[in-house]
Amino acid sequence: MEENEKKCELTLPNGRHIEFSYAKLKAGAAIGALLLAGAVSCAGYFYYQLADYRSEAADFAAYKQNKQEQQTKLQQLVNDNERMLRDMAEISNLEKKLRRAIIRDVDSSKLGEGTSMVDSTTAKETSANTSYTGKGGQGKLDVKGTMAVLRAQNVNIKQMLDATKKSVSELLGEVEGKSGAAATFPDKWPTDGGVISSSYGVRTGPIEGGYDWHPGIDIAVDFGTPVYATAAGTVEQAGPNGGYGRYVRIAHGNGYETAYGHMSGIAVAAGQSVIKGEIIGFVGSTGYSTGPHLHYEVVADGQTIDPFYVLKQ
Structure with a gap:
């Protein structure tokens, strides 16, 4: 008799007889092995997915933390930038007061017209530029928008600095000029102490x-x-x-x-x-x-x- 025709008989304690063939037994074992392998594969896959999820979750949390820190720093830059603008405005006002205080002592025709926050040529070009469409309203700037604001304000700060430096230099030059040769005679000590x-x-x-x-x-x-x-x-x-x-x-x-x-x-x-x-x-x-x-x-x-x-x- 062939192997696949061989029978196996099993007597249970209750006296019942069970008969099955070796072929069915081998087939069942193979199916069981396949099911076990599948279960192990699924378990491995889900474990990998869980580990990957945990890693991505940690990366996302770190990203959120870093983003928050960057936004805080960016806001600090905006605050510093605005404070510099206020300081420059105060310096400009002080320069104008200085001009009024000494204008009676020097030739006012040599002092120019005073500090201008924005060069007149720049102002004319700006007014003629129809691409400016700014309007009022609430809004939250993103990083790109905030950087654009910082750049624009830095331009204003530079213009104010340049104008104030030029104006103050004119004032000081005239004041020094009043003393004539004394201003060009090297009699000042070159350091503080020593x-x-x-x-x-x-x-x-x-x-x-x-x-x-x-x-x-x-x-x-x-x-x-x-x-x-x-x-x-x-x-x-x-x-x-x-x-x-x-x-x-x-x-x-x-x-x-x-x-x-x-x-x-x-x-x-x-x-x-x-x-x-x-x-x-x-x-x-x-x-x-x-x-x-x-x-x-x-x-x-x-x-x-x-x-x-x-x-x-």
Whole structure:
């Protein structure tokens, strides 16, 4: 008899006899194995989906948190931007008060028309631009809209800064001009305080020893102390200059020039006009230097002189 015809007989405790073939038994076992494999596969699939969902849920929560933080920072930028606009408006108003206060003491024809918040040419172009369709109403700006507002307000701030700087420079120029030659005579001390660490003339070399000629004075003072123009003039040079480090040279007219070395930073540019007492840089230790100080020179008719000849005592 073939295998698929073989019978198997099973007697139950209650005396009942069950008869089945090996072929059916094998088929049932195969079906059971398939069902078990399917169940395992389904369980694995659902477990993977659950893990993936948990991961996506965590990522989404992190995204929401990050978005909230970004929105908070963006709102802070908007607030800072608006505060700067208010500050600029206050500065502009103070400039106008200053103009009214001193206009009786100077030639008013030289003072211009005062600070304008927006250049007149820009205003005309704006009024002629029919693409502007702004209307009133409630609305919540998205990130793109908020950035557009920030950019527009930054343009306004820049225009206000430029106009105010120009106007105040005109005012100060006229006030300085009243004192004539006094404004261009380099008699102002170039820093706030400090001590003379090296005088003008022959000295012991601070780095290589021996003797050398020191064409100015060294004023030892803290890093970052402002350096002031000792007289009104025009910046001839502003930048690195060998052993002088970061260096500024100013021509004052009437044969006078001044030079400032070893600065940590420079606040002016070549060709720029400066007034007496204007910040031109900050004390540092660049170039050949053993510590923070300002090297200061005065030149009269092409020759260095001892700055103490002209500095206010």
